[in-house]
Amino acid sequence: MTTLPRISFEFFPPQTLDASFRLWETVQALAPMQPNFVSVTYGAGGTTRKLTHEAVSAIGRNYGLNVAAHLTCVDATRTETLEIAEAYAAAGVTEIVALRGDAPKGATRFTPHPDGFASSVELVEALAATGKFKIRVGAYPEPHPDAADSFADVAWLKRKIDAGATSAITQFFFDADTFFRFRDACAKAGITAPIIPGILPITSWEGAKKFAARCGTKVPGKLDEAFTTAARDGREELLALAQCTALCDRLLQGGVDDLHFYTLNRPHLTREVVRALGITPELVLEKVA
Ligand code: FAD
Numbered sequence: 001m002t003t004l005p006r007i008s009f010e011f012f013p014p015q016t017l018d019a020s021f022r023l024w025e026t027v028q029a030l031a032p033m034q035p036n037f038v039s040v041t042y043g044a045g046g047t048t049r050k051l052t053h054e055a056v057s058a059i060g061r062n063y064g065l066n067v068a069a070h071l072t073c074v075d076a077t078r079t080e081t082l083e084i085a086e087a088y089a090a091a092g093v094t095e096i097v098a099l100r101g102d103a104p105k106g107a108t109r110f111t112p113h114p115d116g117f118a119s120s121v122e123l124v125e126a127l128a129a130t131g132k133f134k135i136r137v138g139a140y141p142e143p144h145p146d147a148a149d150s151f152a153d154v155a156w157l158k159r160k161i162d163a164g165a166t167s168a169i170t171q172f173f174f175d176a177d178t179f180f181r182f183r184d185a186c187a188k189a190g191i192t193a194p195i196i197p198g199i200l201p202i203t204s205w206e207g208a209k210k211f212a213a214r215c216g217t218k219v220p221g222k223l224d225e226a227f228t229t230a231a232r233d234g235r236e237e238l239l240a241l242a243q244c245t246a247l248c249d250r251l252l253q254g255g256v257d258d259l260h261f262y263t264l265n266r267p268h269l270t271r272e273v274v275r276a277l278g279i280t281p282e283l284v285l286e287k288v289a
Pocket of ligand 1: 040041042043044045070071072097098099100101102103119120121137138139140144146147148152153154156157169170171198
């Protein structure tokens with residue numbers, strides 16, 4: 001490894017008092033690692049509209065971090081969605097992770113609101129037209145459940161970039177080659193915008209497998225065996241640190257400059273991985289005293 005990567009962290013907005021403490025503990029632990037940006041998710045079906053806004057504003061205000069707000073098209077009119085974006089602009093937020101979103105609970109597929117944005121491309125176009133935001137989008141190295149074929153995700157990402165997005169963050173994956181193949185296919189399709197790998201530090205192997213099954217991420221048999229053995233020996237944490245550091249290292253060796261960590265508001269493993277990659281915390285005396 002030669003140069004240090006730029007890093008970023010994803011958080012989710014808290015829904016309970018206990019979860020609020022966990023978010024602050026997470027931000028407190030990770031802010032000194034000097035992330036390029038952090039992002040705050042938007043609950044499925046737009047369920048955390050207000051909480052996301054509050055978390056984004058508070059993190060920006062209290063930690064001076066560059067915060068990107070996630071925004072989806074689910075269950076909202078175009079006017080409502082753009083009002084949310086305008087409120088972000090008014091609060092000084094300049095980055096949005098623009099997504100279509102998933103089907104609401106109980107539904108099997110995404111159905112646009114009759115007066116809403118029908119796709120992520122439409123949302124990106126409308127946000128770009130405001131001229132107020134740097135727009136990031138999602139990308140899928142392994143076929144998204146809605147992809148028509150294996151090339152569909154690349155073609156659709158190209159449409160999102162052409163509509164005004166300036167970078168993409170991928171769904172998590174376990175094999176660096178999966179990312180490299182996707183990156184090469186994107187380059188071949190004429191996508192020049194940065195594609196940032198999304199990294200999931202494994203704080204619970206059973207949880208990671210469930211998450212992977214939902215989003216179509218392949219679970220290598222060897223990794224499953226390794227976690228099963230490690231769990232038996234009480235060494236899951238050690239394996240998770242080794243696995244995640246090795247994955248990041250391979251990505252960096254393969255020319256990746258940015259890594260985006262899905263922290264799940266659990267900071268410790270992410271922090272250990274980032275430190276293992278050579279990034280040391282910046283300790284500002286007034287902040288730690
Ligand atoms: P899109 O890229 O629009 O669609 C996904 C795929 O479906 C495309 O690649 C394409 O193959 C196919 N597709 C979709 N529409 C069309 C079309 N009209 N024509 C042809 N093909 C099409 N969800 C949340 O609810 N809140 C969040 O905060 C959140 N954050 C996320 C952050 C990241 C980095 C990622 C990768 C995902 C996130 N998600 C979030 C999940 C996301 O909402 C789901 O994966 C959703 O199903 C797709 O949203 P998208 O904008 O990435 O999809």
